Amino acid sequence: MVNVAILGFGVVGSGVAEVLSTNSEQITRNAAQEISLKYILDVRDFPDSRFKDCLVKDFAVIEKDSSVQIVVETIGGVGVAYDFTKRAILAGKSVVTSNKELVAKHGYELLELARERNVNYLFEASVGGGIPIIRPISQCLAANEISELYGILNGTTNYILTQMIQNGVSFESALREAQRKGYAEANPSADVDGTDACRKICILASLSFGRHVYPESVPTEGITGVTLADVGFAERAGCKIKLLGRAIRLDDGRVACYVAPHLINEANLLANVEGVFNGIVVRGNAIGEVMFYGAGAGKLPTASAVVADIIDASKHSKTRKYLNWMDSSAEAQFDPATIENRWYIRAEAGSEAIKMFDAAEVLSCNGSGNETAFITEKMSKAVLDSKLKGFKVLSAFRVLD
Amino acid sequence: MVNVAILGFGVVGSGVAEVLSTNSEQITRNAAQEISLKYILDVRDFPDSRFKDCLVKDFAVIEKDSSVQIVVETIGGVGVAYDFTKRAILAGKSVVTSNKELVAKHGYELLELARERNVNYLFEASVGGGIPIIRPISQCLAANEISELYGILNGTTNYILTQMIQNGVSFESALREAQRKGYAEANPSADVDGTDACRKICILASLSFGRHVYPESVPTEGITGVTLADVGFAERAGCKIKLLGRAIRLDDGRVACYVAPHLINEANLLANVEGVFNGIVVRGNAIGEVMFYGAGAGKLPTASAVVADIIDASKHSKTRKYLNWMDSSAEAQFDPATIENRWYIRAEAGSEAIKMFDAAEVLSCNGSGNETAFITEKMSKAVLDSKLKGFKVLSAFRVLD
Structure with a gap:
């Protein structure tokens, strides 16, 4: 049996608890052992939750409990999430996360720490929600030299653009509707400014090219400058406007990475990725192009990816996944403006x-x-x-x- | 260092040798050790091949060489491929294959044998060519109860249908062009009759639902009955005709599986999978729908998947991948005619x-x-x-x- 602690009982954290409970039979079969939820850390009270017996308020309880092998960090941000992740790893526990900001910012450091302590730091849910992408890149495409990645990495902006394209509503109206439906937050800047897509392309590029790409080095343009006039002209050119994160590797090993709106020909599969869905294309020298498509966010899809990592971590309790990259260096980058x-x-x-x-x-x-x-x-x-x-x-x- | 032997120096086998050689740096890094090609088994001579020093004609040489840990079976069919696979497993070697016919027919038996001998039997390349699908289903979607799978699993028939739809050429002309381009064989029946798609949906269904689905139990209809009149009427309905393999699991655990042409609405991403490409949709209770897209065949894409399995097998030389399913039973099936x-x-x-x-x-x-x-x-x-x-x-x- 493997004991798990969830940090943060928000949307993703509660989804993880739900999937662990609902699909326990399937999960036990795939993990070849029982996965047991022992703790949920949150500052809030949840007196009506069926998981209320698991709730604790002090991280030290989890940190000191040697029976907890896997910690699930679904707090988000780079504050306590960063602190708790380091402490969990130092305490010899594997950490599984959906926290793209933390991986994009401190992935190299945390992976090195995990390597030193011989535990795993897994983050399948950090990109593409439930879409399998981290493991396919690191394992299924392991025989390839990957030359390029690009994709629709943010569902909120894709929903807004889809509304503009299909229904001719303005950016402002589409944003308000996204907020009303819960696809966009009250402060939507991380989505519409491209910050979220930037974090995700950083993670994918780091993984694919073996060197950490930090968000601050990535030119990032959101969709606030896209107008209905642009949408109309794009249509005249047989194209749709989509926000893409893109990473390219030159033959000399240098990497360029950026986020910006693109015109995509309607015949391209990616142009048909609509609404809150994500689509990610990977180009390798043996595989050619492959695309991964699905719900890029949402409680259960994201929880699905987190739980897959929990199962994986439980199987690798004594071995380590080979998931590491080097730190970045200025000479390893080239300016995307030259593309x-x-x-x-x-x-x-x-x-x-x-x-x-x-x-x-x-x-x-x-x-x-x-x-x-x-x-x-x-x-x-x-x-x-x-x-x-x-x-x-x-x-x-x-x-x- | 891990020693590998390739059985069958045809299209896929030579592609595996090529990828192992071309991408050796990348492969060594991902495997965290050197993967060395020691033998290639083929009855033919290849005096001009750069791999000619590896060529042997007697399988017993490989079977008896305890330094060979991984055998790659790219012979195809269920004759010597079946025999050599069993002997390799019995000799304590992991086997990696692209042979969909063998996995669809004898997968349960070979996986059981591999389990008994504590070695791996991996077959990522058997479905979808280079598209990651076996590992995503068995690992990334491990937290899901999968309820349905469907997809365009055969590139040859999709090429023919695409020609009929886009260029208005008849089935016969499109088939001849496919043969001229090397997409279809001189005897195209395994493709156009749906046999190839049937083998692939059997493998996916067995893996997803935990019970072997044998090809002979799967009603299979190919594309020989699709006419230009049908293509035209489908277009009038806003649809395209595609050959799908489909597997559905009922709540009571029973599984239905069939292969047949379908009308697919043009707004569906799958309708836009054109030419020799494959697209596979998986529906799970947490993830919702995900789609995997890419080249479903071809020398290097298929070799890419085979080599990913070689890397995986090399990392799991002392442990086993949890890749097993039960044998089939009549009561576990339900008639697709009732769908x-x-x-x-x-x-x-x-x-x-x-x-x-x-x-x-x-x-x-x-x-x-x-x-x-x-x-x-x-x-x-x-x-x-x-x-x-x-x-x-x-x-x-x-x-x-």
């Missing part, structure tokens, strides 16, 4: 702006308010900026080729 | 056939040759057949709801 793409441009300019390019695909010229929209040939951001110097650019998004 | 769906019908009949249904969606009535096409309300195959008794039915395909 060449076609660009979608909307500018307050007449045909003069179009004339700056050799082979622009014109979507609209001298429309209302003197607006002009077009798609350029392939070029870097630097070249694009130099060509458009002096013009009033309203939107400039990459086209995924 | 209720809407049905697409094309019949040589006027409006009389349509009148047999309460809420038929008419696609064409009294067309050329007195042809009538429509979609019925939800019902079982038995009810459908009773209503259409006496009518000349040309096509009857399920609609995926």
Whole structure:
């Protein structure tokens, strides 16, 4: 039997308790032993919860109980979550988490600590909610040199963009509806500014390329600048606008990583990932392209991934999963601004702006308010900026080729 | 260091040798030790191969060499492949395979034998080529009660259907083009009759539901009955025709499994899986729906999955992966004919056939040759057949709801 403690009885934490209880038969069969929930740590009281007998308020109780082998951290953030994770590892316990902010910020350090203590630090739920992605990359694609990753990593922004595209509602209205439905928080900035997608692409890039990519080094653009005019012009080009996290590895090993809205051709499977769903594409030198699709958030999907990690940790109580990467270094990075793409441009300019390019695909010229929209040939951001110097650019998004 | 022997130097076997060599650095890092190719078994000579020093013709050499820990079976079929697999396991070696026919037919027996000998029998490459699916189901979705699986499991038939849908070419022409491009074999029956998809859904169902599903118990319909008329009527209904393998588990634990062409709404992601690609959907009670997409066949994608299993087997040289299921039993099955769906019908009949249904969606009535096409309300195959008794039915395909 393996004893588990859950830290934080919020949405994900309570989902983990629920899945452990509801699917206990299945879980016992797959773990080949019983997984028992011993503690739930939360500062709040839950007198009506069926798990109330497990509730404790002092982390030291869990830390000192040597019968607890696995700690599930679903507190979130980088405050007590960081402290408790380190203390749990130092106490010889494996830690399983859905905390993308913590993994993106301190993943290297925590994985090293786990290695020193011969325990596991697993985080399948930190990216893509319940979608299997961490384990497929680290195990199933282990024979590949991965060259690129990109994907729709944030369900909230994808829901907003889908509403704008399918129903023609404004960004503001779509955001309000997302909040009403519980898909967006009262303060939606981590989603709409791209911060959440940034953390996730950092984790995927670190895992795939073997070197920690820190969020502060990743240029991140959210969707607040996407207008209905852009959505309309994109449609005219046979494309949909999607917020992508993207990471590319050069042949020399350097890695570029960024988050930004992209135009994606409608024939691309990723363009058809709608609503709160996520889709993640991985490109490897043997596999070609594979895509993983599913609910990127939500109580039970995320709990499903956490519990899969609990089962895995319970099977590897004496061995370690090979899940490690090196720390980052400045020379291992290259500037995503140098990546060449076609660009979608909307500018307050007449045909003069179009004339700056050799082979622009014109979507609209001298429309209302003197607006002009077009798609350029392939070029870097630097070249694009130099060509458009002096013009009033309203939107400039990459086209995924 | 781990020594590997490859049985069969065909497309997949040579791909495995190539990936082991090309990506050796990556593979060594992920396996945390060197993976060394010691033997390749083949009856043929390959004097120009860079792997010619590894070639042997007698399996006993490999069988008796205790330094070989992992045997890769890429012979195919259920003849010598079956014999060599058993002998390798009995000799205490783990076996990794891409042989779907063997796993579908003898998976239970070989997994039991592997368990007795405390070695691994892994087969990630047997379904979906390089797409991670076996490991995600057995590990990442281990916390879920899986209720249903369905997918496009055969790239050849999906290529043919895509050609029919996109370019309006007949089944026969599309098949010839598939053969010309090397996607279909000279004798294409295992693909177009659905046999290949049947083997794959058997493996997925056995793994997901814990009980061996044998191919001979699975009603299997291929795509030879799909015409351009059907493709056109499907389009009129906003659908595409795709060959699906499908497995459903009832609440009482019984499993139904079948292979047949389906109409899929164009908004469904699976309808956009085109050409030789595969897409597999898994539905679990915690995760909801997830989809796995990628190249379902091909030398390097398949080799990628085989080598991932080699790495995994090398890490589990002293422990066993929990990959087992029970044998089948008649009472664990239920007849897929009882599954209720809407049905697409094309019949040589006027409006009389349509009148047999309460809420038929008419696609064409009294067309050329007195042809009538429509979609019925939800019902079982038995009810459908009773209503259409006496009518000349040309096509009857399920609609995926």
